Amino acid sequence: MGNARGGREFWWGALVAIVAAGLGSRTVQTGRVLFDKYLGDALYAAMVFVLLRLTGRVSGVALWAAGAMTAIECLQLTGIPAGMLHSEHAVVRVAARLLGTEFSVFDLVAYAVGIAGIAAVDRWRRIWPQ
Secondary structure (H helix, E strand, O other): OOOOOOHHHHHHHHHHHHHHHHHHHOOOOOOOEEEEEEHHHHHHHHHHHHHHHHHHOOHHHHHHHHHHHHHHHHHHHHOOOHHOOOOOEEEEEEEHHHOOOOOOOHHHHHHHHHHHHHHHHHHHHOOOOO
């Protein structure tokens, strides 16, 4: 399975590692904004890349992941996710947190870094299959 497709086992392992690192970046505070804020954003975007990659049905995964992350960030400009924070339903409030509530161009930069990083791993695995 470690062929040019990348091996589903690898991508499932990467997903688990990315989610664990992302949760860690949100729960352990260092006082450094690059770690406390933007590492989690980069990992969030990398997670979206990996989820798309796991479908095996998407070509141009990096572009689709970047488009999804840009759409999520732009949704914040509508105020909808911020309004969702006031819902009486916990699942809606959790969804608001996952979507984010404040637009930031720096988030877009972090997403680009995360996608570029995981896309480089994907490219490396295709060039040097196991």
